[in-house]
Amino acid sequence: MRVDVVSIFPDYLAPLGLSLVGKAAASGVLDVRVHHLRDFTHDKHRSVDDTPVGGGAGMVMRPEPWDEALRTVAPEGARLIVPTPAGRPFTQALAAELAAEPRLVFACGRYEGIDQRVVDSARERMPVDEVSIGDYVLAGGEVAVLVMVEAVARLLPGVLGNPDSLVEESHVDGLLEYPVYTKPAVWESREVPPVLLSGHHANIVRWRRDESLRRTARNRPDLLDRLPASSFDDRDLSI
Ligand code: 6GU
Secondary structure (H helix, E strand, O other), rough: EEEEEEEOOOOHHHHHHHHHHHHHHOOOOOOOEEEEHHOOOOOOOOOEEEOOOOOOOOOEEEEHHHHHHHHHHHHOEEEEEEEEEEEOOHHHHHHHHHHHHEEEEEEEOOOEOOOOHHHHHHHOOEEEEEEEEEOOOOEEOOHHHHHHHHHHHHOOOOOOOHHHHHHOOOOOOOOOOOEEEEEEEOOOOOOOHHHHHHHOOOHHHHHHHHHHHHHHHHHOHHHHHOOHHHHEEEEEEEO
16 A cells, blocks of 8 residues: 655654554555645745735645645555544544555644645545544644544554454444553462453453443443344343
8 A cells, every 4th residue: 555645844754654654664565755835835935824814813735835746746546645633533443444545635723724625526526525633623634644644554464463463453343442460460469350261262252242331331432322132132230
């Protein structure tokens, strides 16, 4: 997969060279290129922003550099992601969808955002999604891109050492993951739940399912409400 990122703070994206994403790039599964928006300006001050039309606080990113940048780095066949707190939610399902694309382009806005005409114009050439990583406001799209690229990269074939890790994890079946333990069996007089040491596989599966349900009810009741009745079996706890 090829990923292009456009930003006025390319250094902010340096972590894409580290850890899992960096390894995916080193192995050839992922090709990440970061571009400086200012390279697509032509005025003396290399200016990328201006005041909002209609008034209001802050600055808005000018359309001309963005349009030139996107026409240069986003060829036909790419999918454009515009990180913004005003976007659709980034979910595991969207991460899986993006992982199936050959080419992603991320346009990192700063300030109050990018002139909307850039997004509307790009939509006539390619699929565009405005995407938010949660209900809070960041200073720019760069950190959101780190989040999204990591979530997508770990789904690419060959990136995780053990792909079984992708099967039983939070958000895959709409529930949160059950708690996990390692050795020693007793640590500071706290025991690992005995069922996990029993060797009884069916009981372990049942216990993990119950813990997933309990944790989801406690931390994310909204997720439980969204699951269809068919995703519960008659041995599930009634929470
Ligand atoms: Cl994607 N960008 C910004 N600037 N703030 C956000 C966000 C994105 N998602 C949540 N807050």
